[in-house]
Amino acid sequence: MDTSSSRPLLPQSLDEARIFQLPRAAFYISEFITEDEEKLLLEKIASAPKPRWKQLTRRRLQTWPSDLINNKLVDAPLPSWLEEPIVTRLLSLHLKEDVASQSHIFWDSPHKRPNHVLINEYPPGIGIMPHKDGAAYHPVVATVSLGASICLNIHEMKEEGTLNRTPTWRILQEPRSLLITTSDLYTDYLHGIDDIMEDIELSEQTVANWSLLQPGSTFHDGKNPRQTRTSLTYRDVLSVSS
Numbered sequence: 539m540d541t542s543s544s545r546p547l548l549p550q551s552l553d554e555a556r557i558f559q560l561p562r563a564a565f566y567i568s569e570f571i572t573e574d575e576e577k578l579l580l581e582k583i584a585s586a587p588k589p590r591w592k593q594l595t596r597r598r599l600q601t602w603p604s605d606l607i608n609n610k611l612v613d614a615p616l617p618s619w620l621e622e623p624i625v626t627r628l629l630s631l632h633l634k635e636d637v638a639s640q641s642h643i644f645w646d647s648p649h650k651r652p653n654h655v656l657i658n659e660y661p662p663g664i665g666i667m668p669h670k671d672g673a674a675y676h677p678v679v680a681t682v683s684l685g686a687s688i689c690l691n692i693h694e695m696k697e698e699g700t701l702n703r704t705p706t707w708r709i710l711q712e713p714r715s716l717l718i719t720t721s722d723l724y725t726d727y728l729h730g731i732d733d734i735m736e737d738i739e740l741s742e743q744t745v746a747n748w749s750l751l752q753p754g755s756t757f758h759d760g761k762n763p764r765q766t767r768t769s770l771t772y773r774d775v776l777s778v779s780s
């Protein structure tokens with residue numbers, strides 16, 4: 539598909555984008571935004587005022603509209619470039635094709651839409667420790683990836699309460715893709731990204747969303763050499779103060 543065209547080809551409903559290998563429910567759309575939209579978003583992120591960036595030890599991030607304070611968000615709109623086209627497109631995706639049930643992925647969240655976005659920038663070799671996102675948010679995360687591919691690992695806790703370092707599943711996130719994770723994946727599992735220079739052993743057997751990847755995508759020898767990848771994670775913060 540020509541992803542530089544003005545509209546991407548979206549599935550009829552999220553049902554068509556379900557990752558069946560994962561616990562209910564996760565969805566993956568490989569070409570959720572166009573190349574032009576990706577370029578514009580990267581330009582907007584790059585041109586944000588310097589203080590917007592929070593430099594962590596190995597990664598940097600922006601928080602929109604603001605950081606949470608005691609798990610609360612001060613009421614403020616997202617900037618228009620984070621709303622359009624992503625939020626509108628996300629909310630236009632119905633869970634099922636059936637016209638009688640035309641609800642979207644945030645239908646049961648308190649604000650019926652995401653109100654908060656984290657922008658994480660991962661240089662090659664840098665990831666994020668396995669973690670849970672916690673109680674501040676409604677348990678739906680919509681992640682749009684920009685710039686490059688990366689593997690997200692899903693981990694389980696062992697019976698004795700320690701982390702199983704071997705991921706139970708891997709999800710390959712391509713540039714311009716949308717990944718939605720919900721329910722048990724949010725509450726019971728941890729997610730993280732390895733600190734490695736390339737993702738290896740990528741195949742139908744090892745990647746949960748393999749059948750949903752971009753048509754014709756080639757990961758030569760099952761490898762994905764890392765390049766700088768930026769993610770936008772959209773969530774609904776439960777508690778909002780005015």
Ligand SMILES: O=C(O)CCC(=O)C(=O)O
Pocket residue numbers: 656658666671681690729730769771
């Ligand atoms: O960049 C990603 O895809 C994951 C980000 C993440 O784990 C988080 O924001 O909690």
